[in-house]
Amino acid sequence: MIIDLSHEIVAGMTTYPGVAAPQVRVATSRSESAARLGSGVSFEINTITLAGNTGTYLDSPYHFHADRADLARLPLERLVNVPIVMVRALGKRAVTAADLGDPGRLWGSAVLVHTGWARHWGTERYLDFDCPHLAADAVDVLVGANVAVVGIDSLNIDDPADARRPAHHGLLGADVPIIEHLTNLEAVPDTGARLTALPPPVRAMASFPIRAVAVV
Numbered sequence: 001m002i003i004d005l006s007h008e009i010v011a012g013m014t015t016y017p018g019v020a021a022p023q024v025r026v027a028t029s030r031s032e033s034a035a036r037l038g039s040g041v042s043f044e045i046n047t048i049t050l051a052g053n054t055g056t057y058l059d060s061p062y063h064f065h066a067d068r069a070d071l072a073r074l075p076l077e078r079l080v081n082v083p084i085v086m087v088r089a090l091g092k093r094a095v096t097a098a099d100l101g102d103p104g105r106l107w108g109s110a111v112l113v114h115t116g117w118a119r120h121w122g123t124e125r126y127l128d129f130d131c132p133h134l135a136a137d138a139v140d141v142l143v144g145a146n147v148a149v150v151g152i153d154s155l156n157i158d159d160p161a162d163a164r165r166p167a168h169h170g171l172l173g174a175d176v177p178i179i180e181h182l183t184n185l186e187a188v189p190d191t192g193a194r195l196t197a198l199p200p201p202v203r204a205m206a207s208f209p210i211r212a213v214a215v216v
Contacts, residue, residue, distance in 0.1 A: 005212040006056035022050035052207035063206035072201040106145040110195040114185035131155040136166040151179030
């Protein structure tokens with residue numbers, strides 16, 4: 001079974017307050033292409049303008065640290081066929097070290113934090129800054145457990161009111177990519193699934209939308 005963990009990207013959508021909405025346009029229309037091709041043959045080419053932080057996206061270490069890996073230099077072993085460990089944190093605003101359980105179970109895994117916030121996607125409530133996030137002590141445990149990647153189904157992996165951004169600074173500083181705005185985490189078993197979450201290899205780009213999937 002394959003579980004899609006990514007939100008659809010739709011022109012005009014809001015992912016995070018203040019981030020420009022994506023724009024999708026037709027560069028070559030079917031009628032234009034049909035005029036120069038054989039009878040009954042046509043195609044369409046589109047352009048998209050978007051911020052890297054659109055939809056379900058991955059932050060590379062370069063997002064917070066100029067000397068670390070950008071999207072093009074991310075180690076694929078962190079993003080392809082990685083064993084998933086789920087952290088269930090429904091009803092929690094701050095996900096702490098205690099919520100992660102035994103750090104030994106997290107070693108080398110894709111740790112996905114299920115808060116339930118994705119149920120608000122597409123509403124004003126989703127954009128509120130009292131969203132679930134990781135506490136600083138949880139970040140320390142994740143870094144110490146040598147996790148491959150960390151994802152969350154919330155507006156921000158950090159408390160938006162905390163200018164220190166401990167999760168972004170700490171995880172990315174340890175070369176651990178971050179995935180934000182996941183969905184469907186309720187369908188992923190606690191263990192036994194594997195994550196693939198790939199952005200395009202764009203040089204000097206910090207973040208980009210991904211198609212994240214869990215394979216059970």
